Every structure is written in structure tokens, then in C-alpha cells.
Amino acid sequence: MRDPEIDETLDKAARVRREVPAELLQHIADTIEPTLQPVRALPPTWVLASGSVLITGTVALLGAARVGFQGVEALSLPARLLIFGVLTLLACVAAVRLVGEWIPGSPRRLTPGGLLAMASVTLLAVFALLFHDYRIEHFVSAGLTCLATGLLNAVPAALLGWWWLRRGWAVNSVSAGLAAGVLGGLAGVTVLELHCTDFHALHILVWHTLVVPASGAVGAFAGWALRER
Amino acid sequence: MDMDGNLEELMAGYQAGDFAAARCLIHRLSPQLHRFFDAQSRNPADADDLLQEAWLRIHRARHTYQRGKSVLPWIYAIARRVRVDHYRRQVRTTTHEQRWEQVDDEISTSPPDAPPAEDLEALLAPLSESQREVLQMLKVAGMSLEEVARATSCSVGSVKQKVHRAYEKLRHSMSVPELKRSGEVP
Numbered sequence: 426m427r428d429p430e431i432d433e434t435l436d437k438a439a440r441v442r443r444e445v446p447a448e449l450l451q452h453i454a455d456t457i458e459p460t461l462q463p464v465r466a467l468p469p470t471w472v473l474a475s476g477s478v479l480i481t482g483t484v485a486l487l488g489a490a491r492v493g494f495q496g497v498e499a500l501s502l503p504a505r506l507l508i509f510g511v512l513t514l515l516a517c518v519a520a521v522r523l524v525g526e527w528i529p530g531s532p533r534r535l536t537p538g539g540l541l542a543m544a545s546v547t548l549l550a551v552f553a554l555l556f557h558d559y560r561i562e563h564f565v566s567a568g569l570t571c572l573a574t575g576l577l578n579a580v581p582a583a584l585l586g587w588w589w590l591r592r593g594w595a596v597n598s599v600s601a602g603l604a605a606g607v608l609g610g611l612a613g614v615t616v617l618e619l620h621c622t623d624f625h626a627l628h629i630l631v632w633h634t635l636v637v638p639a640s641g642a643v644g645a646f647a648g649w650a651l652r653e654r
Numbered sequence: 655m656d657m658d659g660n661l662e663e664l665m666a667g668y669q670a671g672d673f674a675a676a677r678c679l680i681h682r683l684s685p686q687l688h689r690f691f692d693a694q695s696r697n698p699a700d701a702d703d704l705l706q707e708a709w710l711r712i713h714r715a716r717h718t719y720q721r722g723k724s725v726l727p728w729i730y731a732i733a734r735r736v737r738v739d740h741y742r743r744q745v746r747t748t749t750h751e752q753r754w755e756q757v758d759d760e761i762s763t764s765p766p767d768a769p770p771a772e773d774l775e776a777l778l779a780p781l782s783e784s785q786r787e788v789l790q791m792l793k794v795a796g797m798s799l800e801e802v803a804r805a806t807s808c809s810v811g812s813v814k815q816k817v818h819r820a821y822e823k824l825r826h827s828m829s830v831p832e833l834k835r836s837g838e839v840p
Contacts, residue, residue, distance in 0.1 A: 431824050438774035439793035445688045445705070453684070453706055454677045457713045463671035464717035528718050529735075530727035530804045594715035596735050596807065 467592060470524050470531070477520035477608060478513075480585045485612040488578035489619035496621045504555050511551050512615050515544050519608040523586060526601040527593025537603040541641045544607055548614065548634045556626040567623055568632035574620070575613030575636030576643070583609025583644055598648035606644020610637035661725040669716055680709065686794050687733055693775045693790055700740065708736045726797050730805035734787070780827045785820035788813055 467473065489497075497505060522540050525531035535543070583605040595601035613636040621633070661682070667675025684705060691704040711732050719728050774793065778786045784806075791802045799817075803810045 428821055428825075431821055431828060434828065435774065435777065435789065435793050435824075438777055441774070443685055443689055443692075445684045446702075449702055449705070450680055450684055453680050453709045454673075456706070457676060457709065458673055460713070461671055461673055461676060464669050466669055466721055467718050469720065528720065528728075529715065529731035530723075530729075532800075532804050533807045534809065536807075592717065594711075594718045594732075596731050600807075 467528065470521065470528070473524045473527075473590060473593075474517070474520040476589050477523055477586050478516050480589055481516050481520070481582050481608055481612045482513075482615075484578060484582040484585060485615035485619070488574075488612070488616040492574065492616070492620045494619050496617070497619045499622050499624070500618075507551060507555065508618050509615070511547060512611055512618070515547060516608065516611045519544065519604065519611060520586075523601070523604040523608055524590065524593075526597065526604050527590040527595050529594055529596050537600045537607065537641075537645075540604060541607050541638060544611065544637050545634055548637065549630060552626070552629045552634065556624055556629050558624060559626050561627060562625060564625075564628065564631075568628060571617055571621055571623070571628070571632045572635055572639065575610070575617050575633065576639060577613075578616040579606070579609035579613035579636060579640035580643065581609075582612035583640065595648075598652045599645050600648070602644040602646070602648025602651070603641050604644070606641040606647075607637060609644065610640030613637075613640060662722065665716075665719050665725045666721055669719065669721075683729060684709075687729070689775075689794055690730070690733060690787075690790050691737060693778060693786055704736055704740055707740075708733045711736060724801055724804075726791075726795055727801045727804035730791060730795065730797070731807070734805060777824070777828075780823055781820050785816050785823070788816045789820055792817070 500508070518535070519540055522535055522537060525533060526537065586605050586608050587601075614633055617633045617636065621629075623629070661679070664675045664679045664682070668679055687708055688701050688705050691708075692701040712729060715732060719725065774790075778789055781789070787806065788802055791797045791805060792799075797805065799810050799813050803813045806813065
């Protein structure tokens with residue numbers, strides 16, 4: 426049997442109309458009627474995504490203001506432009522994905538898992554390009570401090586992003602949590618790049634980048650917990 | 655409200671609180687949604703409950719529909735979620751092993767004879783759930799590949815691959831009974 430014949434058979438079978446009992450349709454209509462109020466539609470995707478990026482940037486700046494801007498002051502101008510340019514770009518991509526997770530039927534050119542991988546790999550590439558001092562000093566103790574600082578800023582950014590989109594309807598709360606976590610993680614990395622003066626390559630490659638997957642994992646877990654409650 | 659009005663206009667009316675538009679949508683879309691659940695749930699009695707649940711969720715999420723965009727991917731993304739949640743609840747009440755044994759049995763004991771040509775659900779029975787879902791959206795709802803991709807949260811390439819694999823299976827399942835009838839296969 427060839428594809429056009431299969432097509433024809435399926436089309437013919439699909440055209441056979443199956444009626445739903447009229448009582449069932451009436452029951453559905455009666456159920457929704459009492460709560461049928463006019464609703465305000467969600468703003469366009471670009472408005473929601475811009476708001477998410479703004480929240481992320483604000484949380485990052487407030488976080489850095491609390492701990493200090495020593496890191497960015499010690500960076501060269503090209504390094505500043507590259508690091509913060511890439512972080513802004515990644516935040517825009519993550520915000521669009523996050524909004525997509527909150528609106529049913531949104532196009533999905535990148536999965537939240539793909540977003541996490543893309544953000545992590547891009548940051549690794551940028552850091553590997555800029556930092557070449559591979560000496561190891563206080564690797565674990567300094568690293569854990571940076572990871573904690575990053576996550577402490579990532580969590581409020583993710584929560585505020587979630588709050589900003591609260592009128593949305595997450596089709597898959599695990600994916601939505603992962604996307605929110607990645608966006609929050611980018612806020613955490615931004616705080617570290619603004620604050621941290623430890624320019625050892627391994628420190629930045631491991632501990633700064635780790636904030637993004639760690640925050641993403643926390644977000645996915647939160648989404649899973651919400652779904653299972 | 656005109657029953658023949660396009661879905662986007664009806665959806666805008668629904669968001670504006672127009673009961674006639676809401677009722678038109680329910681009457682227009684329920685047959686295909688019911689069929690979607692019927693084919694996927696494997697239990698015809700569940701389809702009625704799933705249809706009601708889907709409309710309740712559509713009602714709660716109606717503000718998330720963005721005007722001017724296609725309605726069907728939005729509706730089917732919600733319907734699909736209802737089905738997945740239902741399946742998850744079922745899995746909780748039975749064990750994974752029991753469920754999969756049942757699924758295996760259902761597939762392996764599917765009749766070797768040709769399904770009635772007018773019964774889409776029987777024709778799609780040999781396919782996996784995701785393949786059935788995609789063909790249902792394409793054939794019954796008349797959605798485009800892009801719309802199916804949006805409703806199922808995957809890429810157009812992935813949808814095309816599922817359709818390709820589904821057609822391979824269908825070619826086999828439809829051809830064997832045909833050959834049996836013609837006497838080429840004992």
C-alpha cells in the first residue's frame with residue numbers, strides 16, 4: 426500500500442463525524458456559564474519576555490549592589506562587553522522560552538533542556554576564551570562561596586519571573602520550572618561576574634557556570650513538586 | 655453568534671464573556687476533542703470525563719489565548735495536558751508493570767484482519783500513543799504540521815518523523831490483510 430492510498434483511507438475515516446451526546450455538551454455549557462466573565466487577555470509575548478529580562482537584570486544589579494562591584498571594575502572593557510553582552514542575549518532567549526512555557530500552544534524551537542545546555546556551553550566558551558590562569562587556589566572553599574552567592578540571587582530572580590507570569594498557564598510545570606531556574610541562574614552568574622575578583626580559569630569555568638544548571642535543577646524540582654502536590 | 659464564525663473570532667467572543675460564542679466553540683470543537691480522548695484513553699467511558707475536564711481547564715486558562723493566533727494548537731496543548739494528567743493518575747493507581755503488560759497485550763492481540771476502513775481509531779490502533787496523537791491532530795482536526803508541533807511542544811521535524819514512522823507501520827498493518835485477501839499470503 427502506498428502513502429497516497431494510506432492518506433486517502435485515513436482522510437475518509439477522519440471525515441466520518443462522531444456526535445457527542447447533546448446532554449454532555451449542554452452540561453459543559455451550563456458548568457462554565459456561571460463563571461463566564463470577560464477576561465483580560467495576556468499581553469503579547471515580547472512584553473512578557475521584556476518584563477522577565479528586566480526583572481532578571483534588576484535582581485542581578487541589586488544583588489551586586491549588596492556585595493560590591495569589584496569584579497566588573499577589574500575586568501577589561503572587551504571582557505566586560507563580551508561577558509555582559511552574552512549574558513543579556515542568553516537572558517533574552519531564556520525569557521522567551523520561559524514565556525513560551527506559560528502560554529499553551531507556543532512555538533517551541535528550543536526545549537528548556539536545550540536552553541540549559543546552550544546557556545552552560547556558551548558561558549563555558551566565553552569564560553575559556555577570556556581567562557587563562559589555570560592555577561588552583563582555594564578551589565573548593567572559594568567555589569562554594571560563589572555558588573552559594575549565585576544561587577542566593579538566582580532563586581529570587583526565578584521566583585519573581587514565576588510571579589510575573591502568574592496569569593499564564595503552564596502546560597508542563599517541570600519544563601516551566603526549569604526555564605525559570607535557568608533565567609534565575611543567569612541572574613546569579615551576572616552577580617558573580619559583577620562581584621567576583623577570582624579570575625582563575627577553573628574557578629570561573631566550574632563554579633560560576635555551575636550556578637545555571639544548579640538553579641535549573643532547583644526550578645525543575647520545584648515544578649515537579651507543584652505538579653505532584 | 656454565527657456557528658460558522660471562525661474559531662479565532664469565537665475565542666475572542668469567549669474571552670469577552672459572550673456565552674453564545676462559548677457555546678458555539680463547545681459545539682464546534684467537542685466532537686474532535688472527544689474523538690481525541692477516545693482514541694487515546696483506550697477506555698471509551700473516560701472520554702466523556704476527559705472532555706469535561708478539558709473544557710474546565712480551557713475555561714480557566716482562556717485569558718492565555720493570544721488574539722490573532724491559531725486556536726487549535728492552544729486548545730490541543732491543553733487537551734493533551736488533560737490526557738497526560740489522566741494517564742499519570744491511572745499509572746499511580748496501577749503499577750507500571752501492569753500498565754505496560756496491558757498495553758503490550760492490547761497491541762500484540764490486535765486483530766490481524768483489516769480494521770473497518772471507516773473506523774479511524776481502529777486504523778490507528780497499531781501505532782504508538784504519540785504517533786496516534788499526531789495523526790489525529792493532522793487528520794481529524796485538520797491542523798498543519800506547524801500547528802501540531804506547537805500543540806505537542808516539539809519541533810516540526812519531530813512531527814514529520816512521527817508521521818513518517820506512523821505511515822511505515824500503517825503500510826505494514828494495512829498491507830498484510832490486503833495480501834491475505836488477495837491470497838498472496840497464506
